[in-house]
Amino acid sequence: MAFINNIEYDDEEELQEAFFSEYQNLLADISNTNILLKGTLLKTEFEKKGRVPDGIIIDFASDKWYVIEVELIKHGVWEHIAPQLVNILVALQSPTTKQKLQDKIIDYLRRDKEKLSQIKQDRELEELDIPSLIDGILESPPVIYIPIDSNKNEDLIDLCKCFNYKTKILQIEKMKNANGEIYYKADRQIMSITPIYSESEIDEKPNQSRKSRYSSFSFNGTNFEFKSYRDMICTIARIIASEHPDEFPEIANKWPAVFSTKSEYKYGDRELTGYLIDGTQIYGKFALNAKMLTQYAFKLIKMFGYSEDSLILNPSEESNE
Numbered sequence: 001m002a003f004i005n006n007i008e009y010d011d012e013e014e015l016q017e018a019f020f021s022e023y024q025n026l027l028a029d030i031s032n033t034n035i036l037l038k039g040t041l042l043k044t045e046f047e048k049k050g051r052v053p054d055g056i057i058i059d060f061a062s063d064k065w066y067v068i069e070v071e072l073i074k075h076g077v078w079e080h081i082a083p084q085l086v087n088i089l090v091a092l093q094s095p096t097t098k099q100k101l102q103d104k105i106i107d108y109l110r111r112d113k114e115k116l117s118q119i120k121q122d123r124e125l126e127e128l129d130i131p132s133l134i135d136g137i138l139e140s141p142p143v144i145y146i147p148i149d150s151n152k153n154e155d156l157i158d159l160c161k162c163f164n165y166k167t168k169i170l171q172i173e174k175m176k177n178a179n180g181e182i183y184y185k186a187d188r189q190i191m192s193i194t195p196i197y198s199e200s201e202i203d204e205k206p207n208q209s210r211k212s213r214y215s216s217f218s219f220n221g222t223n224f225e226f227k228s229y230r231d232m233i234c235t236i237a238r239i240i241a242s243e244h245p246d247e248f249p250e251i252a253n254k255w256p257a258v259f260s261t262k263s264e265y266k267y268g269d270r271e272l273t274g275y276l277i278d279g280t281q282i283y284g285k286f287a288l289n290a291k292m293l294t295q296y297a298f299k300l301i302k303m304f305g306y307s308e309d310s311l312i313l314n315p316s317e318e319s320n321e
Contacts, residue, residue: 006174009174012072015070022186028190033060034060040056042092053069054069060123065137066143066145070146077159102131132290144165144167160193163193218312219235229297230293232293238278240301241277241282245279257285259277263276
């Protein structure tokens with residue numbers, strides 16, 4: 001049956017529906033362990049200008065996240081597309097934006113117990129580890145996906161090259177057969193735009209990629225593997241508590257932001273259960289991001305007279321690839 005190609009879309013919403021109904025099949029680099037957020041307002045830090053991207057995808061298998069902005073080329077690269085993308089990318093730099101985004105992801109997983117259970121099982125994590133996992137994902141730069149009706153526009157390509165993000169353009173063509181039935185065809189050759197900044201410059205920024213992750217640590221010459229930063233600080237606290245059984249409860253009680261004698265505590269508007277340090281009646285409040293847990297681990301050992309050199313974080317194998 002003959003098709004008429006390049007039929008004009010009625011509006012941007014039609015293209016959005018065509019993309020999001022099949023995004024899992026269209027984006028080969030996204031696993032099944034993902035969530036899609038829509039209607040998330042991103043604001044710049046100072047002028048407080050807001051923009052809602054069409055979608056944000058968090059992939060818990062690859063520790064990557066994606067910002068989706070669906071566009072029609074007829075709206076104009078400089079008149080419409082560029083201002084929207086710039087507004088979104090500037091807002092992504094805001095720590096406040098990322099904190100609100102983390103809260104939205106946690107709220108989503110609270111409602112979707114099946115997805116939460118899948119993530120915990122796949123990653124071999126407890127629910128207490130999820131905030132640190134999310135924070136680690138959001139510390140890396142997102143991939144920008146632009147589903148569009150035509151990718152044959154040099155201005156759009158040149159614009160994407162200026163972003164310090166990996167950007168991918170996916171053309172979705174609208175077609176009609178002789179019976180008037182509408183079909184959508186996605187170009188399987190997704191156009192990947194390399195930023196002017198080299199990939200190595202992007203990937204090597206501290207705390208921004210999986211290459212900066214650690215899988216084990218050494219404390220006082222003994223090596224320990226860990227699956228989360230919570231595991232690391234719990235192990236260190238357990239060792240210190242066993243070596244300083246009298247001093248540990250006293251010092252821990254002077255650090256209420258991290259330790260408590262009560263098992264339950266509030267984290268924002270959530271009620272969480274602390275992690276019992278083996279051999280003590282002290283609970284750790286470890287619903288923190290990876291950076292803070294690492295800082296607290298070094299602070300903890302210094303409080304008990306250990307040198308900073310006694311704790312060494314060992315890069316994962318991926319860091320050396």
